[in-house]
Amino acid sequence: MFCPKCGMKAVDGGVFCQKCGARLFHETAPQLELPDPAGGNMPQETDSNALDGVTAAAGLDATLMNVGDLKIKVIAAMNKWIGIGIGEGKELVEKAPVLLKRNITMEEAEFIKHTFTKTGADISFTDQSGQTVNVIPHCRECGAVLDADSDTCRSCGHSLNVPPAFKKGDSGGQDDSVDWGEVWDEFMSQTLTKKIFIASGLLAAALLAVLILRIICSSLITLVAIPTGIYFIYQYWGADYVTKFIYDKSSKELRLPDGMTSQTLIEALSGKFNYPYFKGARHGTKGECLIEGKYAVYQVVFDDGSRALLTCDAANNNEKIRTILREAIAVRSYINKFFNPDLPFDAAKELKTLKSTERQRKAVRFVVSFAVVILVIIISLEDAFPGGLQYILNPGMEVRQSCLSQYSESVTVEEAFENFFDNGEWSEYETDGYSYVVFTGACEYRGERADIRVTFKITGEQFVVDSLDINGGMQDDFTLRLLLEKVYENYRGEGS
Secondary structure, X not given: OEOOOOOOEOOOOOOEOOOOOOEOOOOOOOOOOOOOOOOXXXXXXXXXXXXXXXXXXXXXXXXXXXXXXXXXXXXXXXXXXXXXXXXXXXXXXXXXXXXXXXXXXXXXXXXXXXXXXXXXXXXXXXXXXXXXXXXXXXXXXXXXXXXXXXXXXXXXXXXXXXXXXXXXXXXXXXXXXXXXXXXXXXXXXXXXXXXXXXXXXXXXXXXXXXXXXXXHOOOHHHHHHHHHHXXXXXXXXXXXXXXXXXXXXXXXXXXXXXXXXXXXXXXHHHHHOOOOOOOEEEEOOOOOEEEEOOOOEEEEEEEOOOEEEEEOOOOOOHHHHHHHHHHHHHHXXXXXXXXXXXXXXXXXXXXXXXXXHHHHHXXXXXXXXXXXXXXXXXXXXXHHOOOHHHHHHOOOHXXXXXXXXXXXXXXXXXXXXXXXXXXXXXXXXXXXXXXXXXXXXXXXXXXXXXXXXXXXXXXXXXXXXXXXXXXXXXXXXXXXHHHHHHHHHHHHHHHO
């Protein structure tokens, strides 16, 4: 059988076309019109409780009837829970009503219904005979109907369970990390023109960033030093404030069972609470519950028995403020998981972040301390050997600060050369066991502008003028002597 709308071959037993979402009319199945979300011709609805046993075996088909105003959230929900790519999701929302998922259980249907209703979308479910099934999300613990805008049952406090079909890996919940394989597949699904456009945009952005940094930075050392310095400044200062912001905004609220007190909380945590750095729970001076971790002691504050907050005082230890705040987030996540395993908290991830934060804090402290020690050593050497720091930072200082006695006993090579040549630059290299200092600059030669390269060879504690290069051509010793005489005559002439 083929789809009457797009012509694609249909899946055996399917009710909707997998490509365009159009209803398939089987000869043996009743020909029902597509449900109208505006209140038009609607097929007969069947209560979800009456068909729970049947649909669990036969399966339901979920159809997106109306997207609503929040298309981006609908596309994100389709990508996260249905496994539909971003590009395909954008196409599907424009074609609503369209089939989202086939042959799902009632538990999955309730989860889809609740998830997409919060985005403003309208979802319809049909069984394999084409009848519309009215799916009402309810609590799996007490059976109460869940509110459309809440993931938690107001009767018993349990949250809507994530069906096994939607769970990823062994974490028991959704994975919010970026799937780069999916991003690549999405990129490859684009047309050749879009691929070239996206790749060109990324390349242009990267080149622009490098160009801006190169303009700002005068040397490669500065280019590396600036982002490195910014990183260490952030780790040493800014990261504390960022973590505090995350700690405040991520909510310190604990999801404790109703009626729990400090005494019952201490008793519960003293049992099977599995936070790796947990040292114990005890009463404070005012009877409150204190939870002792690896880096600090955290206080549970009850608010009229309706909720509890986990607080910590990291201001008393500025050195470890970020680590303490991170541990508070981890402890909160572990406590919430301890009492409510179905909550979407990733305790293992928070513990991993805590360990990473502590390692970063130690690494930054070590690097900064090491840099200070090196700086002190360099300054000490500069005091003991004046000019020593200049030899490290400026190449060829042993030549530049010396004199060519046959031409002058007081004028240094650097003074004479910088005075005569334009755009002078110094560099040095080693080869065949000798060190060479090279000066490059420009001057007038035979009535034309010429690029000059003079090479000095260091032999032990002395040096000699080794060679002269003009516009890429090696010159003889006679030309070299004439040039040096001209250089020093020019300096003496300007000095007088």
